[in-house]
Amino acid sequence: MRSMLVVEQETDILYAFSEKKLDPLTEKEINLFFQEGYVIRRNVFESQEIENSAKCIDALVERAKILFKKLQDQDYFPTQPDECFLQDGTPFQVVNVMGSVGYHFDISENNGNTSTRIVIGKTTDGNMSIHRFIWAGGLEPPLLEGSRKFFKSVSQLLGCNKADWIINSIHSKIDSELKFDWHQDVKNRKHFDPDWEKWTNNGKGSYVVAITALTKADESNGGLWGVPGMSGDLYLENIKDFAILKEKAHLDKALPLNLNPGDTIWMHPYFVHGSCSNESGEPRILLINGFSYIDDETGLHANTKPYPGKGSAQEVTLKE
């Protein structure tokens, strides 16, 4: 059963993240989004909001450190995909994607009603690398509260009054070898949910992501790259050969999507993008919010699957 997001019931006890609402996207911004596949707005998060987010991330990192220390104490770093347990009984999954091993811990609070998936790895020199915090607001509700400012823009871009809030993640690249190969987010949606968009294709992609930089994100620290321009419904999933991918996806036209702290980029699910590893020693931290379409008339959901993190993939009302 779909229920309202927990944070909606608890709004009263959360501190105000920001007094200021986000101005709706202008017609020009909306047109850019559909023509270019993305639109950037500067200073969407003010410095106070960035600081609040940083406090939440610090708290998540502390939890990650404790988990990593337990792995170290046990000298237990399995590499084969498996369901494993720490000595204290905490379960975790080992995921190995092309040699990059991630330890996935679902950590819950609030009597198990909300949770975050903490994904960590080990660097070649034996240190912890934070891969990501999935549904980060499950453990740190201010991250959800602060992200509600995107609701209006999501309603404008998806053309609906309600959506499923499926992603609220922190992607932190600090001295990490982590990178994201060229992809379209629609691929992630289809992988996750084979019934993705089955009955609801609204001609607008049915999914939108709003990525907010909490540090600078540019060429120097493994930022974000993208290929401006949308080529209809070009879907890249089945292209394995890089030379063909390069040609079809026009990778020669790729640009760095440079963001300063607080800037937000909205991306269409067919927008081709990726990011490099961060060798700079300077962190690159993104807050990623993803929403999927619910048809106002039929009530059908483009997404039919629960996502990691209790409290995620829940229906939210976008109109304020």
Ligand SMILES: O=C(O)CCC(=O)C(=O)O
């Ligand atoms: O963190 C990044 O660099 C990119 C993340 C991304 O594109 C994704 O998760 O789909």
Ligand SMILES: [Fe+2]
């Ligand atoms: Fe992506």
